Amino acid sequence: MELKVVRYSSSEESTLGLLFIDGVFACYTLEDEHRDVKVMGETRIPSGRYRIVLRAYGGHHWRYLRKYGADFHKGMLQIMDVPGFTDILIHKGNDNDDTAGCLLLGDSANNNQVKDGFIGSSTVAYNRIYAVVSDALINGDSVYLQVCDIN
Numbered sequence: 001m002e003l004k005v006v007r008y009s010s011s012e013e014s015t016l017g018l019l020f021i022d023g024v025f026a027c028y029t030l031e032d033e034h035r036d037v038k039v040m041g042e043t044r045i046p047s048g049r050y051r052i053v054l055r056a057y058g059g060h061h062w063r064y065l066r067k068y069g070a071d072f073h074k075g076m077l078q079i080m081d082v083p084g085f086t087d088i089l090i091h092k093g094n095d096n097d098d099t100a101g102c103l104l105l106g107d108s109a110n111n112n113q114v115k116d117g118f119i120g121s122s123t124v125a126y127n128r129i130y131a132v133v134s135d136a137l138i139n140g141d142s143v144y145l146q147v148c149d150i151n
Contacts, residue, residue, distance in 0.1 A: 019129070041100035
């Protein structure tokens, strides 16, 4: 399975993108802003291609497991082998206060050139995307994320 994030708008606080799954639009994304020098928890990951795995430990995992139960939640979607970054997850959230370098999912997005970046209906988008991606991983499929910047 191939996920692709096309970043289409960057501001001083956030980056908005479009998530595609096997070439089909799935939802909007929000990340931290670009920085030439990484600031921990405040910088988006570099463009590139990364493997996605399920991570069954950590605070997000335990919170989501309590909320959703073991029938749905099998572990967090973790973006692996990002140069200079660790513990990068795909999860719910609405703005840059909810991401510490992670990738947030939502079904609506504002224009972050007009006001701070925001994505809405994050829980609905996350649940839908998580089900598809986690099922692929559980079934032994490889899942990769390609992150692209538009210039």
